[in-house]
Amino acid sequence: MNLSVLELEIPCLVVGGGPAGFGAASAALRGGCETIVADRHGFLGGMGTAAGLSCYLNHLGVDVDLSSPVYRSFRQQLIDMKSHYYDAHTQADYYEPEVCKLGMEQAILKAGGKLLYHSILSNVYREKDLWVAEFLSKGSRVRIRCRYLIDATGDADPSAMAGAGLFHGNQSSGATQPMTMVVQMGGFDPQAWAASGRRLIEGRYVAEGDQYAAQVSLARSAGEWSIPRENVALFWSMPHDPSRITVNGTRISGLSSCNAMETTRAEVEGRRQAQELVAFFRKYIPGFENVYLYQTGPQVGVRESRRIVGRYTLTEDDVRSARIPESSVMLCAYPIDVHSTEGTGTQYEDNGSIYGIPWECQLPVDLENVAAAGRCISATHEAAGSFRVMPTCMGLGEAAGTAAALAWKNKDTLQSIAGADIRHEMDRAHAAAGNLIPSTQFSFGSHIPAQI
Incomplete structure (x- = not known):
């Protein structure tokens, strides 16, 4: 039987509906960029729902909440739905996974977004100035043309299919942090x-x-x-x-x-x-x-797999040295937390560092209008052991979605958007919600990533 083909065209496609994908879609929609989120499950939430990991480690930076505007709105939504508590000792928000599914879905639909569930990405290719993503779905194939493609899959699947360079696991052997069944x-x-x-x-x-x-x-x-x-x-x-x-x-x-x-x-x-x-x-x-x-968990939990080779690669030295480049779009204070690839131990380094994640880490080398979000951004194995927590991943998604909205408004490319401009837009969203703005509490350096 030949499968029917559903053809769609939209400014922004987000592949992966986990915390990063939710952040990306929310920000793109907030900025007036029409967006669809595609996910292989029948719900949103990623590791927070599909793996049952309902603990969102939201470490503070010297008592400052570093989380993004979308994350804070999501947390308030779950508080209002009486499905949340916070523990200051573990510095974590705890949620009900089923309510997370409902809350994320309602937020995207209320903002005017579109959803595509039960769809497995099968191909990504360029067609003139658009990206085309093909999915195998129930009873059909779906072909989506978009100007901006945001990879929030965790495993960097769209980036791999589009031809991006990739890291897998650690630098020495390619081994990854272990998976966990919650x-x-x-x-x-x-x-x-x-x-x-x-x-x-x-x-x-x-x-x-x-x-x-x-x-x-x-x-x-x-x-x-x-x-x-x-x-x-x-x-x-x-x-x-x-x-x-x-x-x-x-x-x-x-x-x-x-x-x-x-x-x-x-x-x-x-x-x-x-x-x-x-x-x-x-x-x-x-x-x-x-x-x-x-x-x-409905699926095994994954800490690490593939990451893109980006215009800048975040390193453990960046984390340990508490570097905050001018192009940073997200701040993180979670320690380096690397579960042994083979043994029983865990490398855990908590020196109180607050560091910035540059926008260039989200941009694959030589790919136009593609951005990675979440744990598949460009970083070393050790650095990835820090920012992989879900509130930070949601913020990285928000940065990518903010960039898509700015690029759409200006008829520009994702690569032409400056990290500082993304951060300023996210600051405006904080201000509109009455939040303390994290970026005003720390100094941003003049260091501009130069790696390609």
Whole structure:
């Protein structure tokens, strides 16, 4: 049977509806640039919903909220929907994934955006001065022509198909940070937890990170723990029901999310580890004696895969030296947090650095009117271990969408838009919402990225 072909043309196409894609579409629409978001799932949210990772690590910079206007609006939307709490100790916002899906979808549609779900990107090519993206969809093929193409897939799929240069994993071997199957448990007893001397947030919620190394060691000695990590990375309560606990504690090493067979193996191994994780909590951790496996993430969580080769490559030295170039479009204070590609440890460097991410990191070399957003921007393995958190990714998406709106208004290319102009537009959005503007709290240097 031949599939029918649906032809669409639009100024801006965002491929990937995760935090970066949501930020990109929201900003483009805010600036008057008609936009469609395409995603392979039937909902938005990316790792925050598809992987069940409902913890958004929003680290402050010397007590300043560095998050972007779109992120703050999204957070307020979830607060209004009574689906959020914040923990100052972990510096994280916690959300209900199902409400995230609904909230993001409503925000895009209310702003006049269009959505395309259940669509797998199959080809990207140039046609005169437009990009053409082809998707395999339910019962049809979809062909979208656009002037501006924003790659928010995490794996840099559109950029790869368009011919961009790519990094994969670390510089030495190409190995990536491990994947994680996010696990949700039911049956947790918050009061038993509190009675053991542990804290409850707002008298209801649990949120703890890097815990239980001693118990993990005991379980490993007893043959009850085969997960290649030394502790439990993070676990937290769900806002609507504190008896449900989400755990980031599995580790799936040595596999690539850009390989279908390896991703399949990762999904299978993640579910195996999930059973082990639940048994561990039942035996060793107070308040978890009666927990059961509520669900695993609809897909395995991915920390790292491909990144574009951009006009500038963010390095770990940029992060450690707290550089804030004039062309920075996003500020970040999250530490370098790199889970070992092979072993059980984690490289965690928290020196209080606040650094800037230049616009040039989002622009693939030699590709016109393509911008990357989120974890697939141009960076080294170590630098990517810092900015990959979802609030920062949403801000990078907002920067790309802001650039698309400016370019559309001026009949220009993405490459011609200056990072400072993008940042000023985002500052205006902060001011319009009554927010403290992060960029006014820090000094931007004269250093302009020169890498190509």
